[in-house]
Amino acid sequence: MLCSAQIDTAVYRRRRENVLRQIGEDGIAIVFAAPEQRRSGDTDYPFRQDSYFYYLTGFTEPQAALVLDGKNQTAALYCRDKDESQEIWHGFRYGAAAAKTVFGMEHAGSISQWQTAFQEALAGHSRLYALWGLYPEHDQTLLRIWHQIQQTAGQRAAAQGVLAPDGLMDLSKILNRMRLIKDEHEQELMRKAGKISAAAHVRAMRYVRSGCREYQVEAEILHEFMQQGARYSSYNSIIAGGKNACCLHYVDNHSPLADGDLLLIDAGAEYQMYAGDITRTFPVSGKFSGAQKEVYEIVLASNIAAIEAIRPGADWQVISQAAIAQLTQGLLDLGLLSGSLNSNIETSAYRRFYMHGLGHWLGMDVHDVGGRFNDNGTPILLQSGMCTTVEPGLYIAAADDIPAHFHNIGVRIEDNVLITDNGCEVYTADAPKTVAAIEALMAE
Ligand code: GLY
Ligand code: MN
Ligand code: MN
Numbered sequence: 001m002l003c004s005a006q007i008d009t010a011v012y013r014r015r016r017e018n019v020l021r022q023i024g025e026d027g028i029a030i031v032f033a034a035p036e037q038r039r040s041g042d043t044d045y046p047f048r049q050d051s052y053f054y055y056l057t058g059f060t061e062p063q064a065a066l067v068l069d070g071k072n073q074t075a076a077l078y079c080r081d082k083d084e085s086q087e088i089w090h091g092f093r094y095g096a097a098a099a100k101t102v103f104g105m106e107h108a109g110s111i112s113q114w115q116t117a118f119q120e121a122l123a124g125h126s127r128l129y130a131l132w133g134l135y136p137e138h139d140q141t142l143l144r145i146w147h148q149i150q151q152t153a154g155q156r157a158a159a160q161g162v163l164a165p166d167g168l169m170d171l172s173k174i175l176n177r178m179r180l181i182k183d184e185h186e187q188e189l190m191r192k193a194g195k196i197s198a199a200a201h202v203r204a205m206r207y208v209r210s211g212c213r214e215y216q217v218e219a220e221i222l223h224e225f226m227q228q229g230a231r232y233s234s235y236n237s238i239i240a241g242g243k244n245a246c247c248l249h250y251v252d253n254h255s256p257l258a259d260g261d262l263l264l265i266d267a268g269a270e271y272q273m274y275a276g277d278i279t280r281t282f283p284v285s286g287k288f289s290g291a292q293k294e295v296y297e298i299v300l301a302s303n304i305a306a307i308e309a310i311r312p313g314a315d316w317q318v319i320s321q322a323a324i325a326q327l328t329q330g331l332l333d334l335g336l337l338s339g340s341l342n343s344n345i346e347t348s349a350y351r352r353f354y355m356h357g358l359g360h361w362l363g364m365d366v367h368d369v370g371g372r373f374n375d376n377g378t379p380i381l382l383q384s385g386m387c388t389t390v391e392p393g394l395y396i397a398a399a400d401d402i403p404a405h406f407h408n409i410g411v412r413i414e415d416n417v418l419i420t421d422n423g424c425e426v427y428t429a430d431a432p433k434t435v436a437a438i439e440a441l442m443a444e
Helices: 008-025 052-055 084-091 093-100 109-122 136-155 171-180 185-208 212-229 242-246 290-309 317-335 341-347 437-444
Strands: 027-032 038-040 064-069 075-079 106-109 128-129 166-168 238-241 261-269 269-271 278-283 385-388 395-396 409-412 417-420 424-426
Touching: 008 027, 008 052, 008 064, 008 075, 008 171, 027 052, 027 109, 052 064, 052 171, 052 317, 064 109, 075 093, 075 109, 075 261, 093 106, 093 136, 093 278, 106 109, 109 136, 128 136, 166 171, 171 269, 185 212, 185 261, 185 269, 185 278, 185 417, 185 437, 212 261, 242 261, 242 395, 242 409, 261 409, 278 290, 278 409, 278 437, 290 385, 290 395, 290 409, 290 417, 317 341, 317 395
Parallel strands: 027 128, 075 106, 128 166
Antiparallel strands: 027 064, 064 075, 238 261, 261 278, 385 417, 395 409, 417 424
16 A cells, blocks of 8 residues: 555646646546456455556555546546455555545545446536546446436437537547656656666576576566565566577576576566566576677667667657668678578568567556557657667577577567657666676676
8 A cells, every 4th residue: 555645646636637638628537447356266466556547546446436527627536435344354445535635636436436426427528538448347337328328318408417428539549648758757766667677687697597497586586676665577577598588478487597598587677556677688607608699799789779869859660670770780790691681671581580679668557558650650759758668689599590509599688768858868777788797797
């Protein structure tokens, strides 16, 4: 539970006011808390609040809904009631009265009443904004309520104040645009998520040794996250030794590590709902082999070049294409591809070894919202306040046409980068990434 002293009510209120302005007096919006998820029997996964809902409320309980009423320019939070018995078994609940004050809402009520209250508020607005498709069970309820009002409105004059919304609108358009630009509060949390994540990778580099299991390295990573205040990971950690690194979303994390293997770790801390997402690749022995180093330097050069190109006004598609060209030229230089640079790019031959994109937006979700293109198909140019990952990689699975010394080398180097007014800030800079820095750290 967050205690009230930690909740910066003004941050969430500002966001709600922004949405209220955008939906206008004819609009009403609703956002729901995330559902609880069963793990097995009567045991649940740890509850994680819905990112949109948290973004607008700071409220961390399940079974809640937020209604933004454009006509009255007010916010109402519906949440669980206080319940002595439930609180003895499962923990504290705010209840509506306390939630209204602590979270700075104009109204609050019991979640058991949200449908009645929403039906009343909805009549009189002509546009209903919701995150359609996110939680289908809520879609059903909203459509049922909407239909009821439509019928009532057909029977009574609009003059009596009953107006059925004739626009079912997608709220994600508004919220995704807002979430794409991180405000100062978010930047502070993401900076911390990056720092914690970097410290965990340093800890893993210091810990790793031949014979240990991938999940033992994972334990070190999680230890550092939690010790530094990040209770959860942003995603399932990828701890991939040797050939496992050539599986992009390897999360089995069971294999023993051997001298001579590279270890690829893709792990990030979630700090107060904001994601870190770092990948580092380093040798289990502490020393890169010649072939490992050759591949590594190609990936590192493209990571560095991409970060250097990041600034306001830059086009991510151009930066991504430059990374493809750089990695493809590297593959040609290693003799893993043949022919011209252009033909290997045009035929996508490079995708045998580099099969993912250069990065994604980062925020409350590890693959954060916002998209890379405007509605008219033009690229979204980088702007101060956006946060992206930069994560080039090369993955060389064993195959008959590949020289043996390159077999099972998988390298990805991933950083988290905030676009600033003048260029960028790398949140994950504390995790070493040059060969010299990694080898020096591992030799300590
Ligand atoms: N860790 C997931 C990703 O890098 O996209
Ligand atoms: Mn990533
Ligand atoms: Mn990652």
